[in-house]
Amino acid sequence: MNKVPLAVIGAGPAGLSAAIEAAKAGVKVLVLDENSKPGGQLFKQIHKFFGSREHKAGTRGFDIGTLLLEETKRLGIDVRLNTEVCGIDKDKNIWVIRNGKESSKIEAEAIVLASGATENAISFEGWTLPGVMGAGASQTMINVHRVLPGKKVVMLGSGNVGVIVSYQLLQAGAEVMAIVEAAPTLGGYGVHTAKVCRAGVPFYTSHTISKVIGKNSVEAVEIVQLDSSWQPVPGTEKLVEADTVCLATGLTPLVELAWIAGCEFCYIPELGGHVPIHDAYMETTVDRIFIAGDISGVEEASTAMEEGQLAGINAAAALGYIDGEERNRLSEQVWNKLDSLRCGVFGEKRKLAKERIIAAAKELVV
Amino acid sequence: MKNCLKRTGCPSIGELQNSPAFPKREDYLKGPIAVIECIEEIPCNPCETSCPKGAISIGKPITNLPRIDFDKCSGCGICAAACPGLAIYVKDYSYSDEEALITFPYEYLPLPKVGDTVTAAGRRGQEICRGKIIKVTQSKASNRTAMISMAYPKQFFDEVVTMKRLKAAE
Numbered sequence: 171m172n173k174v175p176l177a178v179i180g181a182g183p184a185g186l187s188a189a190i191e192a193a194k195a196g197v198k199v200l201v202l203d204e205n206s207k208p209g210g211q212l213f214k215q216i217h218k219f220f221g222s223r224e225h226k227a228g229t230r231g232f233d234i235g236t237l238l239l240e241e242t243k244r245l246g247i248d249v250r251l252n253t254e255v256c257g258i259d260k261d262k263n264i265w266v267i268r269n270g271k272e273s274s275k276i277e278a279e280a281i282v283l284a285s286g287a288t289e290n291a292i293s294f295e296g297w298t299l300p301g302v303m304g305a306g307a308s309q310t311m312i313n314v315h316r317v318l319p320g321k322k323v324v325m326l327g328s329g330n331v332g333v334i335v336s337y338q339l340l341q342a343g344a345e346v347m348a349i350v351e352a353a354p355t356l357g358g359y360g361v362h363t364a365k366v367c368r369a370g371v372p373f374y375t376s377h378t379i380s381k382v383i384g385k386n387s388v389e390a391v392e393i394v395q396l397d398s399s400w401q402p403v404p405g406t407e408k409l410v411e412a413d414t415v416c417l418a419t420g421l422t423p424l425v426e427l428a429w430i431a432g433c434e435f436c437y438i439p440e441l442g443g444h445v446p447i448h449d450a451y452m453e454t455t456v457d458r459i460f461i462a463g464d465i466s467g468v469e470e471a472s473t474a475m476e477e478g479q480l481a482g483i484n485a486a487a488a489l490g491y492i493d494g495e496e497r498n499r500l501s502e503q504v505w506n507k508l509d510s511l512r513c514g515v516f517g518e519k520r521k522l523a524k525e526r527i528i529a530a531a532k533e534l535v536v
Numbered sequence: 537m538k539n540c541l542k543r544t545g546c547p548s549i550g551e552l553q554n555s556p557a558f559p560k561r562e563d564y565l566k567g568p569i570a571v572i573e574c575i576e577e578i579p580c581n582p583c584e585t586s587c588p589k590g591a592i593s594i595g596k597p598i599t600n601l602p603r604i605d606f607d608k609c610s611g612c613g614i615c616a617a618a619c620p621g622l623a624i625y626v627k628d629y630s631y632s633d634e635e636a637l638i639t640f641p642y643e644y645l646p647l648p649k650v651g652d653t654v655t656a657a658g659r660r661g662q663e664i665c666r667g668k669i670i671k672v673t674q675s676k677a678s679n680r681t682a683m684i685s686m687a688y689p690k691q692f693f694d695e696v697v698t699m700k701r702l703k704a705a706e
């Protein structure tokens with residue numbers, strides 16, 4: 171079958187949620203993912219999610235992954251794994267490579283792009299030594315492959331990724347020697363920082379890694395204090411014993427497919443950089459190409475699932491499976507859930523950034 | 537500005553006392569009660585929805601800080617097991633003449649065993665005193681989080697919030 175009504179690219183929390191909503195409305199959905207297992211990042215998220223009951227609060231990420239996969243199966247959604255999408259165009263043609271060798275073309279009537287994000291790296295002396303890795307990579311090693319990357323870890327970055335992965339490294343049996351944060355204040359939720367603090371992990375705010383020392387792999391990390399203009403203060407260097415350095419220095423949306431499809435973009439630094447412009451129904455500037463999850467701005471799995479639902483409902487509506495009134499009613503329900511996740515000191519900035527994307531879409535229409 | 541929390545990683549006593557849910561001295565006279573150390577507005581409310589007594593309220597928006605009605609709180613610990621942030625424990629000042637009891641969430645292996653003597657620790661993970669493990673439970677509701685009850689000398693009532701992690705057997 172090379173013609174499908176709806177193709178969803180990416181089988182993470184956003185893509186699976188989109189596929190489920192569209193399939194519930196009766197759309198035949200094909201999900202494509204380059205990985206050998208579906209679920210995106212959910213299966214390495216062993217912590218309990220925040221939110222309310224309707225956001226599955228208190229449920230651990232990998233359990234949510236299992237629930238989504240069961241639902242996907244129950245609805246008869248076709249999930250093709252080891253299938254890399256290497257090209258799409260505005261007419262919704264999709265070029266894929268299966269198992270790294272067979273190429274084929276799929277024609278879709280609508281597409282949901284849910285390709286996620288990639289970890290940022292930053293460079294310093296010694297950053298190419300074995301033992302320096304993304305925080306997400308170390309999380310995959312411990313929680314998916316059950317391999318401890320090292321015994322003594324220095325974490326760079328104190329956002330939620332940095333503190334959650336630090337906690338999980340402790341759970342996996344490593345020592346976290348330091349969490350280093352360039353900003354004067356810690357980035358992640360206070361309950362997460364308090365949890366690793368209780369485990370005796372020291373935090374260094376207004377500090378960064380000046381170099382990593384080691385012959386064949388990481389042996390020690392030199393950290394240095396930063397002044398108010400983010401410059402290293404000479405004489406404040408401190409050596410921390412470590413065999414692993416994890417970088418939790420942000421994520422960038424994986425937007426290549428949206429670029430080549432011809433979507434218009436805007437630059438939103440708070441959400442990770444260039445993101446495709448989308449309207450309140452998650453539709454990009456290319457007719458019937460929708461986006462959801464980190465590709466539309468880096469947030470978290472809970473918001474990705476809500477955005478996926480929104481994209482799925484609206485893709486189904488665009489294909490004529492849901493009428494306008496019902497589409498508005500369902501979309502409003504999801505928007506209420508999204509708004510509740512995007513309030514408070516942490517959510518407000520993301521909410522305002524999202525509003526700028528939607529405003530950009532309105533301007534283009536005018 | 538929550539200076540201590542955002543600079544050091546854990547809240548100061550002053551920051552906790554300024555939060556709406558933190559108990560006052562007299563609240564501990566009633567027996568075991570839930571202590572919530574959640575001072576930052578994040579979108580989360582399982583403490584409210586899990587409480588069988590309706591003692592915890594967050595309301596709308598979901599980012600409101602939790603409040604507790606200590607006349608209703610029985611110290612059952614269901615909220616402590618439900619909190620995704622591991623930010624709630626139960627403390628009982630009336631446990632015995634010399635000892636207080638704390639029940640806290642714990643997600644490290646190996647788990648302590650009943651009767652073990654462990655190191656009771658504070659908010660920075662610092663050693664405070666010895667503690668004795670009274671109970672270890674893992675209920676379905678706690679979703680793989682163990683709840684540990686530990687008795688410790690009353691003179692350290694405020695400082696103790698957890699225990700030091702146990703080293704895995706080599």
